[in-house]
Amino acid sequence: MPDAAQPDAAQLGAHSLLIVAWRLMWRDWRGGELRLLFLALVLAVTSVTGIALFTDRLERALMLESANMLAADRVLHTREPAPAEINAEAVRRGFRTAGTLSFTSMAFSDSGNMLVAAKAVSDAYPLRGEVITTQRPFTRGAPVAHGPPPGEAWLESRALPALGVEVGDQVFVGETELTVGAVIIAEPDRGQGGIVDNAGPRLMLHMDDVAATNVVQLGSRVSYRSLFSHDDFDQLDEFEQWVRDTFEGNYYIRDVREESEEVAEALDRAEGYLLLGSLFAVLLAGLAIALSARRYSERHYDYVAILKTLGCTSGRISAIYSLIQLKLAAAAVLLGSVLGYLVHEGILRALQASLQVDLPPPGVQPYAVGAMTAFICLLSFALPPLLALRETPPLRVLRKDLTQTRFSDRIPYAFGIGGSILLILWYSQDLVLTSLLVAGVAGTGLILSLISLVFLTSSGSAGMKAGNAWKLAMTAVRRRRRQNVLQVMVFSVTIMSLLILGLLRTDLIADWQAQLPENTPNHFMMNITGSQVDGIEAFFADNAVDSNAFYPLMSARVRTINGSEPESEGEPGENERGASLVENNQFEEAPAADAEAAPGSGESAEDEGRRVRGRLSRRQVTWATDLPVDNRVTAGEWWPENSRPGLISVDEEYADWLDIEIGDTMEFEINQQFVSAEVANFRSVRWDNMQPNFFIIFSPGTIDHLGGTFLSTVLLETEQKLLLNDLIRQFPTIVVIEVDALIEQIQNIIAQVSSAIELIFGLVLVAGALVLLACVSASLDERFHENAILRTLGAGRKLILTSLLIEFTFIGIVAGVIATLGAEGGLFYLQEWVFEQDFNLHYWVWIAGPAAGAVLIAFLGVNSTRKVVNTSPLTVLRRVV
């Protein structure tokens, strides 16, 4: 009879529940039931924490590194001194501040003079990065964390021989005399600014000496830069906002992205890739968790039925399994965090040589991200199938075929999808991107599952057909088609993720390498007259330097398009997008084809006003026989060598802006003369390649007679820079813009982000491999049972192994084909819409994808199920009964 003294089961307290949950968990663990789920959770935490740690450190390092390009975190660029209250507010907020003032001036010495790009700096300059100085020109320097003290001038190497001075000698700038204190080998923000900062070698002086030079007068062409720095990125953003709000948009604090389009694009793409990599890693880990939780719950139907017959209520079953999962997650977070740290540290060490940046110490946030991910994954992927267990009918102890019926099979999927969306949203912080991704994935998933169902259904007929390995495999594929569709989907998604990341990585790196190849010319020569061209070419030939094309340069204004004159509204627009170095450095009013008014955007009255102003603005134009490098004709045809005059080639975006078509006639005013030309073709122009680029190019013979100057570029290595002195001495009227420092900095940043995306790809690869393993393991039980029966009935090892090989190879090929389809689709979307790259089909992947799928899945599958034939059938059957 029941013992009346015993507590009622309903009164079982939280403490006892905890103990029961703990004991069940421990026993499950010991029995191996929880290992796969735990492994998947640890994998999720490890990969996410590892990637988060890595990206966090790398991103901060890249930000710091790129901040070096500004010598600060934020810069305020003005033509007049900035309001004092901005600096005061920055100091109040705990910022470090500094200032620079740039102007062009002549420097004199006893034995020479030359035009220099003078820059006065305050005591705290530079806030980020270092100035590299030495005592003798063209030698290796050492870093110093400050600029020249009052009374000193620091000069770039080539200025010293030009002026005939050495360190310790005197130079004059305006009305003051300064002592040459050091030779500048590099300065952090050398590439910033326009012509004022780059026309001539640098002469750096102290801010206090500026007044004495008497060079800077009211109306002088000078450039002020206020530098701000703070270690807390949030503080920087808040300060930026404060300036914007307080001065109602009259002053803009900029970061390196706003200052340098090339760097901004590289960083944006790298961040996009890192985000995508993290997303794939966490989704793959989620998939692994879902698969192993499903397997765990399937193996626990009997367990729960027995617990229920023993009097366990559904509520307590839920509580017990939730507690087990929580404990499991806590343990996984701890272990995963440690492993995540080790993984990221290991990879960093392995790649120390290729990673050209000092990493700041890791923060706490990545660990929180890893832990949160584990709990979200658990809640959305693992808990639903486990909670479904609560509905297992206790009658299952008598009738094995009974499973729970109230809890729909789809609910776990709904939770999984919900959880994935939540994760994507949380990671990307971008509702639009999330919606687009979800819609894309949902559509692709639907199509792919239909395709895989068709593939798998059509692969055989009824019965086991156990006499032949091929037939045995094909009937197995067909019999398990529901599980196989799921398995193929998981394999496809995994291979697809890896293909997308792999191909995107290759394309991104190739694109960057094409943007600024090794031999990119790093000096611009302007203001060259026609009579100087031959002389300059001869000069470079004598000195074994390759000269490049000389582009005639003229300032042109559009008068009419097809005979009608656009109405002018207001003043010419401000320079809204510096489209090319030529446009920038001319300081002409050069409103480029503003991205905001690109095709497809709604056209307001304001847009129309800007369009009209754009039509009326002046542009630098040229004429050319050959299509410039990096340009591609997108409509019409480039003119042949002996073409007739009177044709023009127009940048395609600019053509859109102007609303013109091939065959339209445009009239220009150039040097007070009117020239008409017919639009012959549109071109795509690579504006980020740091080369002369033009919106409009005339055919030969159209504007040649209108005079103008020439522009050319040249690649000079550091040891060849002295040639510039001779060049300028020989052709004193030309202006040389030195962009070598800027190009080098951009190339460095691109190399860093390239190695970053390589590393992320490696981590995702590991996550993908583990998902594949989890997926194969998920079907192990059924295979064990089935093959044990086959072996009992006399099937040989060879027959079973061959049939397994064929089955997995077939599944792998189907998954590979689907993955390839999905990857090309995904890449098209990502490259066209997210990374703004040109999409091209990757033909080799159409062979490599299915082949890789077949080899990978066959290897993993047969390897994992090998023990099916190595375990005695009796053991298997006894275990399963």
Add this chain to the structure above:
Amino acid sequence: MIRTSGLTKRVPTSEGELTILEDVDLHIESGESVAIVGASGSGKSTLLGLMAGLDTATSGEIWLDGQKLSDMDEEQRALLRARTVGFVFQTFQLLPSLTALENVMLPIELKGDPGAGAKARELLDRVGLSDRWHHYPNQLSGGEQQRIAIARAFATRAGILFADEPTGNLDTATGGKVVDVLFNLNREFDTTLVLVTHDERLARKCGRTVKLVAGRIAGEEAAAEVAHA
């Protein structure tokens, strides 16, 4: 102790509704041992499942330990089972990841009773498996597994024991040993025993035999005498 009235169970199939049990009236007194016999498909296991509260009837009523099961939901039935009922199954239904000792401890722990380990060891000793406590089910023979299941069934001193073909998976000799253990403990703990079997020798060990034919009670027999046909 257990009473059913007009108990009917029908299940939908692709060929229409199938009646498994129809209008079963049964009364089992406290401390009684009753064997339910019948051919395969006669509804024996279904009746046992319904009386134990593992399933719900289509119509009719069941009282278990004075409580009306038809008024209870699954949660309440589970609590009643925890307090009142023990089970022995044909397929043993031991948890494979637990040792023999842990399988026996499980219901005691679930009930929240103290001293689960000691009680379980004592019971294992009683079923003659004190030296096998640390073995897992797949390391034990069928007879040993069933003896562990019996020890588990008595672990919470439940008042009613339901046994579904307890010797169905065992050879005659082993089955005989298991039956001895089952009936010895049943007597010792004064448990009400409801046993489903098609083994007539086993059925004769019970105080009463109820025969099911096509879902209906076809007759009852008291021990050593036929009641009525």
